Amino acid sequence: MHAVPFLKRNASKNNLKTIEPMVQTVQDLLKGPHPAFLEGMGGSAFLRRLIAFRLQIPVSRLFTEPDYPLGEQASVLRDDLQRLENGCPAGYIFGEVGFLEWEFYSDERALCPREETAFLADWLRRAHPQAPKRIVDLGCGSGVIGLSLALSWPESQVTLVDLSPQALALTRKNVERHNLSSRARLVASDWWNALTGAQFELVVANPPYVASDDEVEPGVLSFEPHAALFSDEQGMADIKAILTPLDHFLAPGGMAALECGHYHHKTLQVWLQGSGLNYEWLQDPYGVPRYLIIRKELDAWQKS
Ligand SMILES: C[S@@+](CC[C@H](N)C(=O)[O-])C[C@H]1O[C@@H](n2cnc3c(N)ncnc32)[C@H](O)[C@@H]1O
Incomplete structure (x- = not known):
């Protein structure tokens, strides 16, 4: 079964008795057996990264100094493993997450970014031979x-x-991390409300799209902000709120791209057909049509 963001998967068996208080050195922790859930996260390679992160030493030292004491970090690591087992995203533990070629800060203030979203961002880079002058990221999270x-x-x-x-406070940290202050503007807004009169060549959004009766992984519910997840009308309310006034904000020749839920290509069909939008669905890496791509024609004078 492929990784599906948010939706429920079978919980791994709790095996945390392997992380007992008597674990005192790196070697004690690494020799295992490891909790079952770790296998799905990269097994011992992941565990080494976590240990090195908490001890603030390079991973290579775990090999050269297997007797390195865990000290006070032993209980912190135990806590980390418990949180991971309960479904806490690894990005929240490390405080950062990789997205395309870069690392960004990540914590409980925003959804932990998913690979499917990076796939869309990468597709957008390839779909634009020229840089869009003005981009808006609606529901930017981190x-x-x-x-x-x-x-x-x-x-x-x-x-x-x-x-x-x-x-937005987390986004600001990421703006600063990547020295983007001169090209990034942060706006607190209920979708388009604070952007009256603005136009963009590229509109991108990963809005909340989980329906209240969707089955969601317990870890997602426990650790991630619910305002980032749930939307009314079977998960479609925020998608529609973004799309309804889209034409005013999308520059001629521009593109909009929205990440949607697994069944929205079916449930949004009638609404989209009546919307007048020029749309198509792009498949995610697992073959599910998940990304709604909207193109706006150039004005006639711009074509000539
Ligand atoms: C699914 S998260 C996406 C976060 C980030 N873009 C990502 O892909 O990791 C949706 C984001 O939309 C924001 N949001 C929810 N309702 C909103 C609204 N009415 N107006 C603006 N943003 C909203 C949430 O706070 C959350 O950060």
Whole structure:
């Protein structure tokens, strides 16, 4: 079964009795047996990364100094493993996450970015032979989509929008981390509300799209902000709120790209057909049509 963001998978068997208080050195922890859930995360390679992170030493020292004492970090590591077992995203433990070629800060203030979202950002880079002048990332969370696109296109200006002040504070940290202050604007807004009159060549959004009766992994529910996940109308309310006024904000010749839920290519069909939008569905890496791509024609005078 492939990794499906948010939706429930079978929980791994709890095997944390292997991380007993008597574990005192790196070697004690590494020799295992390891908790079952670790296998799905990269097994001992992941565990080494975690140990090195907590001890603040290079991974190579775990090989050369297997008797390195865990000290006070033993209980911290035990706690980390418990949180991971309960479904906490690894990005929250490390405080950062890789997205395309870059690392971004990640914590409980925003959704931990998913690989499927990086896939869309990468597709957008390939779909644009020229850098879009103005980009807006609606529901930016930690800012990964808009900021990675700004890093990919040094000429682009990016507007990062979120309703959550906490998410915007995290985005600001990522703006600073990547020295993007001169090209990134942060806006607290309920979707388009604070952007009246603005236009963008590229609109990108990964809005909340989980329906209240979707089965969601317990870890996602426990650790990630619910405002980033759930949307009314079977997960379609925020998608529609973004799409309804889209034409005013999309520059002629521009493109919009929205990540949607697994069944929205079916449930949105009738609504989309009546919307007048020029749309198509792009498949995710697992073959599910998950990304709604909308193109706006150039004005006649721009074509000639
Ligand atoms: C699924 S998360 C996406 C976060 C980030 N773009 C990513 O892909 O990792 C959705 C984001 O939309 C924001 N959001 C929810 N409702 C909103 C609204 N009405 N206006 C603006 N942002 C909203 C949430 O705070 C959250 O950060």
